[in-house]
Amino acid sequence: MGWRGTRWLEITGAWLLGILWVLPLLYAAWTAFHPAAYATRFDPFAPLTLHNLELAWNAAPFARYLVNTVLLVTLVLVAQFVLCTPAAFAFARLNFPGRDTLFAIVLLQLMIMPDVLLVGNYRTLAQLGLVDSILAIALPYLGSAFGIFLLRQTFRTVPQELDDAARLEGCSLLGRLWRVYVPLAKPTYIAYGLVSVSYHWNNFLWPLVITNSVGTRPLTVGLSVFASTDQGIDWSIITAATLMTSAPLLVAFLLFQRQFVQSFMRAGIR
Incomplete structure (x- = not known):
């Protein structure tokens, strides 16, 4: 099969996947x-x-439910940015004993499914008296190995000359991070923000376990009430609720899809 045949095969596969993805949305x-x-x-x-x-x-x-979900994803995203940025910078640009070993240990988190830690996380938060709160939903996710990895890969693509020039201008370590690295990593922050918001916007099992009241439930748990009526399933109401829930994510992805793709392409460079 020549280049043109392979290209047409890729295009056909992309169209088929696109149709399979969009059909449920059109039905909803x-x-x-x-x-x-x-x-x-x-x-x-x-x-x-x-x-x-x-x-x-x-x-x-x-x-x-909508307010709770917005508060949840905002809290998690801000905390992840604050915690992942200096960690990624340290792994990318600083030399210290055991750096690579520590980074490998951080990446081990990517191999552990969050559901495996469900019971342990619940017992810990129950002992802290945080059950049935927005903070309880967010706390196990405030640190992200994926966020550290993605930002580290992006920071490593920043030319060392820019770092050296900022140092000669008298910029401190944190100053170089804030003035040089963070601005150049904006597409990566946008892409990771979409991934994080999408995951926590749609997360169901952990919020279901850790929350008990209407005042703390996010949208995913709240939507479960639509499927538990005495009159049976009303698909019109279910799809309407699903559409209202997923619309913000769809709009965000359409607005930032270019940055989303570019950031993951850059992450694979080094």
Whole structure:
């Protein structure tokens, strides 16, 4: 198979994957904006309605769940940026005994599924009296080996000449990090931010275990009430709620998809 055949095969595969990915989204949009009678049949003349979105919003304290989710992902993201940035800089530019060994130990976290630590994390937070709180959901994720790895790879691509020039200008270590490295790593911060926000926006098991009340539940746990009604499953309301939940992530990815792709390409350079 020549170059052109391989290229067409790649394009065809990309289109097939794209269609498989977008079909559920199209079904959710169709069902959410049409009456329940059209949830299982297609009619191009079906009337549009916002009634399902209104029902989904009022069927549960959706606004409270949304606020909790925004607080959660913001807390986790800010903490990860603050903690991962100096760690990645140290692994990328500083020479100290045991650096590579310590970095390998940090990367071991990538091999451990969070669900394996579920019981241990719950017992620890229960002893601290933090159960059923936003902080309890966020605390096990404030440090990220993936974030350290991604930023380290990006910092290593920064020319050493820029670091030396900033040092000659009298810039301190933290000053060089803030003025040289962080600005050049903005695409990586955006890409990692999308990954982190997407994961914690959609995380279900740990918030389900650690929260007990409406006041602390995120959207994923709150959505489970839509599937537990006495009248059976109302797909129109479920898809409307799902659409409202996933819309912010879709918009964010569409806005920053270029930075998302570029940052992961740069991470593989060195």
